[in-house]
Amino acid sequence: MTTETVPAFRYAAVTFDCADPAELARFYAGLLGYRTLFATDDFVLLGTEGAPGLGFTRVADHRPPTWPDPAQGKQAxxxxxxxxxxxxxxxxxxxxxxxxxxxxxxxxxxxxxxxxxxxxxxxxxx
Structure with missing residues (x-):
């Protein structure tokens, strides 16, 4: 019998596409009390040490969702x-x-x- 090593996965974050990661991160930081764990001009990761977080990534041609109109989906x-x-x-x-x-x-x-x-x-x- 062979013993197979199975990688342990942990939920780390969900990331939102957006035009301005810093602006969206400020909103969610204020809402959830999270702090910035990592940031570049194009990506911000919010969270608390040891817990899942929220990421925000710049998409140059980002089009906002039009929910509830399905023309431009929810995205997240x-x-x-x-x-x-x-x-x-x-x-x-x-x-x-x-x-x-x-x-x-x-x-x-x-x-x-x-x-x-x-x-x-x-x-x-x-």
Whole structure:
């Protein structure tokens, strides 16, 4: 019998395409309390040591998502757990989020748009 070594994988980060990585990183750092772990002109990685993070990479011809219109897909979508939906929405909007008119979550979650147009949800269900 042979023993095969299986590589151990760990979830490290999800990366968003955008036109301005520094701007989008500032938004999510303010929202999540993350700090910059690595940065160049074209890429920023936010997080906390030992935990998964968020990356932002420059795409020269980036076109913002048009959600809920499928003409330009979502590109990425994260769910963020919050204690108070109204307070979290207010804070996200203060940091530069937008709120689309279409809200499919009822009282369970709210869809917001980050400054680059990516939809993300805030919910008390997680």
């Amino acid at each position: 979508h994260v769910e963020l757990g919050v204690d108070d939906l109204a307070d979290a929405e207010r804070r996200a909007l203060e940091l530069g989020a937008g709120k689309p008119g279409f809200q499919p979550g009822g009282q369970r979650w709210t869809v917001l748009l980050d400054p680059a147009g990516h939809p993300f949800c805030i919910t008390t269900l997680v």
